[in-house]
Amino acid sequence: MEPMTDTEEEALKLIQSNPEGVLQSELWKLLNIDSRKCSRVVKKLVDSERIDRIEFKSNGVKTYLLKAKKSAVNPDLLLAGGELIPCIGCEEECSVQDCSHLMDWMYQLAIEEFTDQ
Incomplete structure (x- = not known):
């Protein structure tokens, strides 16, 4: 383009x-x-x-x-360690700052990025 x-x-x-x-x-x-x-x-x-x-x-x-036009989301951005971001389909009422599921997912993402270097 x-x-x-x-x-x-x-x-x-x-x-x-x-x-x-x-x-x-x-x-x-x-x-x-x-x-x-x-x-x-x-x-x-x-x-x-x-x-x-x-x-x-x-x-x-x-x-x-x-x-x-709305652009499609890159599905790779929703995965860490082969796991889908936990917020998709989550029914818990929490805040981003206090969500242990999200924090675990983000740590996994950081670990993957660090080990890839």
């Missing part, structure tokens, strides 16, 4: 920070760029499958609603 420009990164961050989406007609103003450059930025983000572009009418004017 081609690296993003600063403007593309800024646009993506703005879109990701608004779960309900950002109107393309507003994005170029927020980025302080002209609408043509904004269209090119949006096209690159759509083509790289980072965002969705949905036709939208705002005050009777056609524009596009831009929403960030």
